Amino acid sequence: MKKNEIKTNAMRILERNKIPYEAIQYECDEFIDGLHTAEITGAPVEQSFKTLVVQGKSKEYYVLVIPIAEEIDLKTAAKAVGEKSVEMIHVKDITKVTGYVRGGCSPLGMKKLYPMVIHESALAFEQIYISGGRIGTTLKVNPEKLAGVVKAQFKNIIAVHE
Secondary structure: OOOOOOOHHHHHHHHHOOOOOEEEEEEOOOOOOOHHHHHHHHHHHHHHHEEEEEEEEEOEEEEEEEEEEOOOOOHHHHHOOOOOOEEEEOOHHHHHHHOOOOHHHHHHOOEEEEEEEEHHHHHHOOOOOEEEEOOOOOEEEEEEHHHHOOOEEEEOEEOOOO
């Protein structure tokens, strides 16, 4: 048993929806990227996903969940969400838009349920690792069950390597 295990909104949402998950807590006081998080937690890199927020030309926000080692392809992502174009939101706007801090942004429990796309590679895994809603918490969850709760679609939204 962990001392002072912290329950996040993301965990409460999974519990409310009766979705099994595993929480992995790790020591970390500041933002580190997903690759370092995977290293610390022992999560396989290809199963670890980061949560990005973009804004479309329409001013609508979209949440994109992609493998941590990949980069978003803005053109592909725009097409996936039905926008002419999208761009990443500024780091300073993350908390205002999502309610989370950079590095602790979970696809679960944002201020609003924004349209969401999870990269289709997630479907290859029984479980994927996502942010638990705070720095120092990673959640291991089934991607299809996650998508069901956040009403996400699975599409390609990353740069295709030639």
